[in-house]
Amino acid sequence: MSIAGDNDRKIEKYRRMQRIRQFEAKAEAIHAQGEIPGALHTYAGMEASGVGACMALRDDDYMVGNHRSHGHPIAKGAALRPLMAELLGKATGVCRGKGGSMHLSDFAMGSLGETSIVGSGAPVAAGAALGAKLQGLDRVALCFFGDGASSEGAVHEGMNLAAVWKLPAIFVCENNRFGMSTPTAHAVAGENVADRARGYGIPGVIVDGQDVDAVEDAVREAVDRARAGLGPTLIETKTYRYGDHAVNMGRELTPRGPEHDEWLGRDPITLYRARLEAAGVSAADLDAIDKAVAGEVADALSFARESAYPEFEEAFDHVLVERLPIPDDVRAHA
Amino acid sequence: MSIAGDNDRKIEKYRRMQRIRQFEAKAEAIHAQGEIPGALHTYAGMEASGVGACMALRDDDYMVGNHRSHGHPIAKGAALRPLMAELLGKATGVCRGKGGSMHLSDFAMGSLGETSIVGSGAPVAAGAALGAKLQGLDRVALCFFGDGASSEGAVHEGMNLAAVWKLPAIFVCENNRFGMSTPTAHAVAGENVADRARGYGIPGVIVDGQDVDAVEDAVREAVDRARAGLGPTLIETKTYRYGDHAVNMGRELTPRGPEHDEWLGRDPITLYRARLEAAGVSAADLDAIDKAVAGEVADALSFARESAYPEFEEAFDHVLVERLPIPDDVRAHA
């Protein structure tokens, strides 16, 4: 790669968006063939939101996400092998096969959970921010949640707590226009989720969620505020998910209107590629990244496939710090 | 009484405020002597908030309140005898002795609960408003909650639901400057609770909670909007409680600052009495009301004292619609 300095991070944003896109395309394909059990919620279309936000964070900052969990850890820099292995329920998975698609959380990258209970991440993020503050560290905690999640009491309580205590937290509402099948306007009162900020006396920011640089800038400002002890910010990324709520469900939950094509026309990766090319990055370099990422994904899948399933005893580990005893009759038939 | 027309309702406001004040003074006194069991949270200082709000309602409108429950039912027009009997735990109590001081709810007056779990009334009020709407009735549902309660997820969820569905609900936050011992600013982010309204796309109104007419006007406007199908309003009454969080606790939970005397100087009943006198109501007429109310309170107390305690079997009634069976060994020692 021949581009240096600031361009490096631009390239990195592009690479991470590509990673998410390609990782998920592969996951969706093998899920359709039954290789991945459980539900699969894809992030395609929303890559700029996750990557822009995470690129504004340091490695040692914290991040909490949700059920749509493939994007956030990759955006924060997680390695693909343990993520893919997790999707396949393997012992080498990032959660040792116990979390699966909705819970791809890599604590090594500062992730403190991709929690599939809608809205439940907000108090956790507030708490991580509190922990950082009490330890005198200048780390921040960022929480991703959906437009639908904004209706949950947990999100309100988390934001109020962070605001009252001026915690170094950033709340990023990824408004992808739907909660499951329900259009945002049918479930979320008020014009913008970001409008809620004023009620907590904190800044509320709306940003184009298809523009990775814009997202990064908005989050960076919030991060700076947070590190300076000025408290939390609520940022709403206006974005769109291409797939259905969960993929491969056999029928469409959310019939799309004509805006679907408009959104496809504002694909965050295509847009960013164009911007990079306009800034002088060569198409060949970008193609090389695409290809390298394809290699990473293929490698992750081979790794995952070759990995073993967890031993039965693993089911009794990590309930507590101590391993649980295994009942004889259960063990006898495992 | 010689005053007619609009003055009648002014007099009624005065009377209801007096009823609350005198009812509570008596309750506090006998609680100190051990005649009332459990905790007692007085409403003194906040009478204009409850009475102003309830006077803007029709008899068949709904109302939901909280643990500070002496004021709301009296404001809505409830009879004093069953309320006082309830405080004493008697079978003639409005809740047959099963609710006590925190739960003085008179369903005959449209009250659907004075619930002592902070914040828990908001979803109930939204639901009552939904019920009225589905039945094609033009009733509204009003919810009283405290500044402290505004931090609860339930309040957020109730308001969001009411706003999205444009339900005929009115949310009245009685901001008395404290939640238990905690000053509002230490627990509630944002300058005013009413500022939360904008986030739901509904009107947010701040009103002087010591001015019963101002409260009534603000609530009436919200009621009109609600009946017209325009959805909910959030109203914040800026008020003050004279007593400690709960009275007769043996020590002061909340040390007051110099503002305490300022607030005492803006007593809602004194202010209103002056306004009525200025409008031509004679002091003698108002004295007569005070005296009549004292008679009502004394009568309620005699009634309560003369009433019987509930039978033991009553403990097993109203868990379900059907009476529960009573275990033999429990009955044997009752």
Next chain:
Amino acid sequence: MAKATYLDAIRQAQMEEMQRDERVFMMGEDIRCNVFGTTTGFVDLFGEERVRDTPISENGFIGAAGGAAMVGMRPIVDATISSFLFPAMDQICSIIAKSRYIYGGQARLPLVLRSCLFYGNSNAAQHSDRPYSMFMNMPGLKIIAPSNAYDMKGLLKGAVRDDNPVLSFEDSTCWMNKSELPDDPDFVIPLGKGDIKREGTDISVIGVAGGVNVALRAAEQLAREGISIEVVDPRTLAPLDRDLILQSVRKTGRAICVDPAHMTCSAASEISATIVEHAFHALRAPVVRVTTPDTHLPFSPHIEKPLYPSVERIVDAARRLVGAVAPVPA
């Protein structure tokens, strides 16, 4: 009479009751799009006012069902997956279960709160809860947990007509099971009455929800070994038909409680405690629980599946109880 699935039984029950009584309405997340197939065609039949998609705020809309019930409506709430009852625990326990009591009978809360037990399908611990025993410890609620389509239809219709709040736990392992369903619009199974699903003489196996079907399969196999199993299905967990359970155990002298929930403080524990308290003198062997052990449920199917009650575990327990094999050391 026509054969239909457990899921369709839910649909039929809801449809018939909504047709019968216009105070009945439905709300829940994404019920218009009808994720699991229990509200197919409902918007067209009943309109958007009576079939309401809610914001994702379980405490809010479940509490609102309580408020609507208090003013004369009869809501059916679809909370989809039982794990999503936790965010609503306060409105369920503090308001819905207690309002009638704390206000001395002034309130009445006829409402049905449905949710499915979504386990065994690799959706990991946060989606796989089977929390009915928590609610059994809370007075003021009725609870149904049907094991087949017939019971599902009859009990759900009974629940909608009941004047108390009723929680309906619908076992997703039963979703595709079929029964003949009566078309009689007044076909109702009264809440609180259990059912003998199979008669037998050696051991009473009391099953909870999907546990009943595992018990029935085990009974088949044991019959071939000459062990006669009586399968008891309480169907309603609150009120629990203790008499039926005791009657069966007094006959057989042995009992196994099969419950897909975690063992500790489970419905199985309650049934066992009831038996030893009230049928002790009839007992010829320990009362055994076959439940999910007290671990969380993992995503990986490989290690998830063996955790649930299985035919094999029931068969083993039965053999031990009749003395066909040596008992496990306690």
Next chain:
Amino acid sequence: MAKATYLDAIRQAQMEEMQRDERVFMMGEDIRCNVFGTTTGFVDLFGEERVRDTPISENGFIGAAGGAAMVGMRPIVDATISSFLFPAMDQICSIIAKSRYIYGGQARLPLVLRSCLFYGNSNAAQHSDRPYSMFMNMPGLKIIAPSNAYDMKGLLKGAVRDDNPVLSFEDSTCWMNKSELPDDPDFVIPLGKGDIKREGTDISVIGVAGGVNVALRAAEQLAREGISIEVVDPRTLAPLDRDLILQSVRKTGRAICVDPAHMTCSAASEISATIVEHAFHALRAPVVRVTTPDTHLPFSPHIEKPLYPSVERIVDAARRLVGAVAPVPA
């Protein structure tokens, strides 16, 4: 050693652990003003950063304790009254109990969640819950329920040092009871170990929280009648010291479970089910539960008080079990 109350034991435990380990901090509603006397002087000692008054938002701040624990803190949360755990049920059950598991051991959540069992004092149904059995059904949590000041201090210190999330249920009927409390800053009672509070030979009475003290008073009275009671106090409800309970029942052959919670799916039910499953052959009589019946708790003291387990009910049950009186018909 000096005598101190159960409430003061809580204060001492918290103070010593905060002095020992600066990762320990406290939060809760109105803990600075110190409503019940468990944080007297704490703001002066530890400052406002480590002694935090929270907004009234249990789900929010209890979840925040989880988040703080995940990043290396060791929070003690005072949720005051157990009824206020319902609004926080989701963070407790979905996040705190499950995060370590669902993320395959990546998370560690050392935190203590305290709340009191506030019953018997005319505060009506919404404030009188004793919901520990609900949490016993949820893997991933440890639970203590001490019955005297000594155990309270030792177990709470043990809880703060434990690397798992621990719920502490503090029985308000024990608040004023005094014990000699060790001053050794490392006095810790390990979680999961029960205690024989009184030795006896005829009946094991297993008590939960305040139920232990009622059992001890009943044992006194029964001793005068020649009935010898062994009082077993599990102290920790999760993990439950089943071995100790079984050992006692194998000796006495009879058991009574005393639990101030509602009967159905209670800790008493679990203990009873454990006994009949694992000590059946030692049993000479039914295992009896003395609990609060499955009704809500009313305000009026007149009808509230008789609902709880009492000395009289235990004495009656004991007499029946040893055959001193005819058994009640089942």
